[in-house]
Amino acid sequence: MSDAPRLNVDIRHKVFRTADGGRLEAIDGVKFDVAQSEFVCLVGPSGSGKTTTLRIVLGLDEDFDGVIERPPGRMAAVFQEPRLLPWRTVGDNIDMALGESDGADILALLADLGLADMEAMYPGELSLGMARRVAIARAFAVQPSLLVLDEPFVSLDDATAVRMRRLLIDVWQSRPNCALMVTHNLAEAVELANRIVVISDRPGHVRGTFEVGLPRAERSPDAIAELTRELQARFPST
């Protein structure tokens, strides 16, 4: 267990300095790990430091007290906003992330995500759902050992979100890695995750973890609703 590549997160403290010189304690003890081929969801109320945790995991914020051990290999992220370069085509956006050496099968990946024949389009020509799928394609294209997703399905209509979750999990299951996703949607977490880490109100700390034992193939809408109720019962006011 200790030898397998995994993500170990141990953030003891994270403090923001506010504009008027005050201190805002964002995180007070967030510790969890993500094993290879494990999909972990981080849930908690807004302001609980979920996105801050992701930024620290990604190395975008290095001003914190604690330790992050990342699995060897590349990281990739799908941010809330797709963050595609609007002045480059879909194909160029993915190619640029790739670099020279990586050789994932881009065409198969694009086809899996329903993006075939869209390489020549500019991001401004895409709907939000399509742009998010491109961002997901870009993340998987680099064959990351660590995949981080920050609420990738917010502000999509329900039908699109349902389709996108299914797409994500299909693509991920055929290319598994350490996956860490932030969401405030408990049903979404129950549908996707192997394990759910529940974070408290600010300053964020881990309230506990919830194992979703049910295989993904058996997670029917009813089963998801049942598990969500169970999760809410164990962690009231989440």
Next chain:
Amino acid sequence: MAIEASSRFREFAYLVGSAALLLGVWHVAASFADPRIFPGPASVFDYLWELIASGELWQDLGATLARVAASFVIAMLVGSVIGVALGMNGGLDRLFGPWVVLFLNLPALVVIVLAYIWFGLSEAAAIGAVAFTKIPNVVVTLREGARALDPSYSEMAAMFRFGRWKTLRHVIAPQLQPYVAAAARSGVALIWKIVLVVELLGRSSGVGFQIYTSFQFFDVRAIIAWSLAFVAVMMAIELLAVQPYERSATRWRRSNV
């Protein structure tokens, strides 16, 4: 397609009409004035034709354009580097921001006179002085551009290991492009006017020198002919180089249908 072609034709017709109207007004006004003080279009174009035929026009126009090009390139390069540096580094900006304001308000004439006194009546002094007067404008525009850079793209680039060169070329440069275009556009307009002044004060070639000579002979016809030739060249550069470049650089914006 047909609608676009006909609207383009209409635009062209208006342009021709506008030019014809200007020539007509000029012709009528000149017919009431002393031709030595205010010559009409026919006389001016005769003189312009003589300049073209003798080859004199190309020589001086060429000298002026070379100076415009050299000062423009220097001002854009130096100004962009300083502007982006100030825009990205608040401490640097607080320290040197006041210098920028000072140089922005320094009259071009002062810079030119001092450059000629300190560095002699040389080509380098002339080009350097013109570039120097333009640099603060470029700095201010590009500083604004650097401040407006979206950090979320830089984070994305860092995350996907773009590296320095790729980030500069594909992430930073496209965001600065509208600011570079704005600086370039106002730059050309400012520089070609100032180049005439440095030529007038200390060069023995170029359109500015020719206008100065014509002024000494009170040759209004020559002054107008030289100005027309120069304006025509600058408009051609705008139409044939600046506008097509802007259209191609903003291709991705118009795809937003």
